[in-house]
Amino acid sequence: MQKKRAKETLTLKSDRTPIRVGISIGDINGIGPEVIIKALNNTEILMDCTPIIYGSTKTMAFHKKAIGDDLFNYQRVTDAQDAQDRKVNIVSCWDEVVDIQLGKANETGGKYAFLSLEKATQDLAAGKIDVLVTAPISKETIHQAGFKFPGHTEYLADLSGKEDALMMMVSGDLRVALVTSHIPLKQVIEDVTQERILAKIHELNKSLKKDFGIIRPKIAVLGLNPHAGEKGEMGTEESEQITPAIQKAMEEGIVTFGPYPADGFFGSRQYANFDAVLAMYHDQGLTGFKSLAFDDGVNFTAGLPIVRTSPDHGTAFDIAGKGVASEQSMRSAIYLAVDIYRKRKFIKEINEDPLPKRVIREEKKSKYF
Structure with missing residues (x-):
């Protein structure tokens, strides 16, 4: 058990308004979809967030069957703005049936991971989702699909107009x-x-x-x-x-x-x-x-204007589809994103100046945020 140290912290009042959490699906040949399913297969988490998965219902159905899950329910929405609270929503980023090869590191996995991430970040920039949680990608396969950054961190920094994050x-x-x-x-x-x-x-x-x-x-x-x-x-x-x-x-x-x-x-x-x-x-x-x-x-x-979290593990191709992957890190990533979003909002509200300020210095503009 980690030793607790007393410290001064701001106390945040309870706010049960669901936060719209966009979730990119990660590499579809890895454990990303599995840990998403397991993390969201608990009605308690829906009290704090409205999950919006970026992928496809067919892909999620494949993974649901692979791990033998009969309880996970979701609905398809054409636009993140149509997502319903207290439900798991899926925005379809592709309609075709994908050749999913569990445990295989190939360009197909990277291609659809990239499509999911692109759509999720576009919706984040448009204000359709509040925060972003990214399932694990394979840097090898997503680079094969044209992704030109070392990882999520550098990609989001670039989109935010930051040289570094x-x-x-x-x-x-x-x-x-x-x-x-x-x-x-x-x-x-x-x-x-x-x-x-x-x-x-x-x-x-x-x-x-x-x-x-x-x-x-x-x-x-x-x-x-x-x-x-x-x-x-x-x-x-x-x-x-x-x-x-x-x-x-x-x-x-x-x-x-x-x-x-x-x-x-x-x-x-x-x-x-x-x-x-x-x-x-x-x-x-x-x-x-x-x-x-x-x-x-x-x-x-x-260090970014947006909130992005991710599980601290990788694609784990060796156990993909076996139903043994732990969802705890994904669940923690969702809760941390929600907590940080609310904390930022709370701190901003208590520090707001009632008098409008005039911006005299032009900041570096971002591509999206």
Whole structure:
């Protein structure tokens, strides 16, 4: 059981108005449709959200039969605006019968994952859905289908007009964000600069306040090298890039500590003393996180004007269609998206200025949001 730490947080009043949750289907040859079916096959979740799945009724029927589910019910809608509360809705993104090959990584799976994602993001931009939850994709197969981004995070950042977004893994009070995400390890050293680290600290601090209601966040920053550089014996990135960024953040009023050696930090449970952890690269942060919270972890894309979450697991082709995939991470992703949406709305309302303000600086325009 993760140790709880008392902290100041904003209290959000109960709001049972269902949030319109768009769900992209992911790779149809993987476990995405299965965990969607299992996560939504509980009437309790329909009290908090109106699920709108982007795929096709034929595809969902195939997966429903494959896992032997006789209870999951849904309705087809031609437009997300027609979705009914307290029901599972499916927006058909294609009408043809697809050759689904469970457990196979092929271009077909990537093609329909991309079609689903495109339609869902278009509806998100149009205000037809409130938040987006993305089922797992295979980067290999979706790239074969013409997807030109390393992952969901970079794709949504581009559509939002942001050069970068903050990838954050969440499970309860455990939050792990990344300075770099989907890049080769040999490129990490080049990208771990004082400016980039400081920018990520700012994004993380902002998200903790806006998305989680933490009034004065406390952030831990990990080192890059073994033993956090061992005072220069195992690398100088800590002294030349990471420590100066931490000091600058502290000077700017952000409560930031480190750099900590990653292994000892997670092994000794020091993460319980902080509101969030900033890791330098993908496996450094996600290995520690998934060791602690694999079953219910959620991938949250912070720093964007929209809310997007995803299960923290992949397509799991090896167990696709066998009915054994756990839906807990998908369910947690749906609930986290709803919670963040309501938290943002609440914080915006209590901070609204009754006097209109005049915008004097033009922001970078996004493609969609």
